[in-house]
Amino acid sequence: MVQRLELRQPRCFTWVMDNLAASILDHLWKDYLKTTPQAAEVHALFKARGETVVNDHIALRTFNRPSVSVDRLAEPFLTSGYVPSGEYRFQQKKLFAKSYSHPTLPRVFISELLLEQFPDSVQRICQALVDNLSTWAPEQLLTQQPTWAPVTLETYQELLGHSEYAAWLAAFGIRANHFTVQANALTTFEDIAAINTFLMGEGYELNGAPPHIQGTPEQGLVQSSTKASWIEWPFANDVTHKIRSCYYEFAKRYPVHGSQTPYDGFIADSADQIFESTNVTQ
């Protein structure tokens, strides 16, 4: 059975509260809705069409420091029955990622920024954030937002000059960068293109160039995403500034290589494009 995310019925989660990963995902979903108002709106639009929204995967961002690395954040998921399903490298964005699958819970995609590939100034800023953490327990890192004290707007903008990912992570900390609607579970949309047409009709901005689609059925995974929400975000010294927060993603999976079941992993090229959804310069 698949996890169904209900916005107004948190009681639905009581059956899984003994499962660490499920409770982390529940927490991340509630936190995500606070920074991503459009996700609740889109979720409601789908429900109004009679759809039950099933979550395909979530994505987490972190730094490649031992205390907060992909492997560290994966621990509570692995102890809850998740298994590794793939590894991915993004050379231009200087990222490494792993994905994890579970028989009944959404997939988890965790990427980490390869800090040693950045100038000393970037490494120093990001290392200081990690050094000042109050906890290094992975389940707490995943459920205690904000992860670190607000950075200054100047720090955010300096990081932005080197890596949009670093700036986003410094501002928002470790939290879900996106949740993803599983298009296979929708009954009123034939494919991702139909979802895109619907979303644009509702006034949502989609990531990338038309037709706003990454991947092909032959690759096993077709995806699209909204542009991240603009929100007023608190920085240090009582400064607020409007930046892009998180986005909502849509994924349809297809069987590959004669398999009977849909493809379970991710496509690095598509994910590379989708990372642009939080690009503040667009």
Ligand code: NI
């Ligand atoms: Ni994704």
